[in-house]
Amino acid sequence: xxxxxxxxxxxxxxxxxxxxxxxxxxxxxxxxxxxxxxxxxxxxxxxxxxxxxxxxxxxxxxxxxxxxxxxxxxxxxxxxxxxxxxxxxxxxxxxxxxxxxxxxxxxxxxxxxxxxxxxxxxxxxxxxxxxxxxxxxxxxxxxxxxxxxxx
Numbered sequence: 457x458x459x460x461x462x463x464x465x466x467x468x469x470x471x472x473x474x475x476x477x478x479x480x481x482x483x484x485x486x487x488x489x490x491x492x493x494x495x496x497x498x499x500x501x502x503x504x505x506x507x508x509x510x511x512x513x514x515x516x517x518x519x520x521x522x523x524x525x526x527x528x529x530x531x532x533x534x535x536x537x538x539x540x541x542x543x544x545x546x547x548x549x550x551x552x553x554x555x556x557x558x559x560x561x562x563x564x565x566x567x568x569x570x571x572x573x574x575x576x577x578x579x580x581x582x583x584x585x586x587x588x589x590x591x592x593x594x595x596x597x598x599x600x601x602x603x604x605x606x607x
Contacts, residue, residue, distance in 0.1 A: 467479045478495050479493065491507050494531070497539075525555075533569075533571060537573055537602060545602065561592075567589055568587070580603055
């Protein structure tokens with residue numbers, strides 16, 4: 457499915473993870489591509505966005521690097537808002553992103569952002585969420601504001 461800017465994104469059912477859509481696409485030389493495929497699922501008012509951390513997402517301590525966590529959260533805000541049906545969410549810019557790190561993330565487990573759309577206006581999307589991994593403690597909480605870019 458093309459995004460609002462005509463980008464070559466596709467979301468298809470993942471046969472290995474029933475109920476999840478795998479999202480791929482875009483220019484492979486971009487920063488976003490460094491996160492690999494994303495998996496997205498909507499449950500009630502929450503979009504669950506997942507990625508599989510790679511060794512390059514780690515820090516000197518062998519844990520998830522904070523910068524990689526922030527980058528994923530930023531991408532998950534857009535993917536989550538889009539999955540929740542926010543108009544213009546596929547194309548926009550981040551106005552702000554506030555993150556509170558609570559515990560370390562692991563590289564050997566799927567990383568998941570649980571995103572809620574709090575409000576949508578003509579130009580802005582207000583979101584919040586949690587960054588989690590399976591049965592581990594919450595890694596981070598976050599809030600963000602996205603600005604839609606006119607086509």
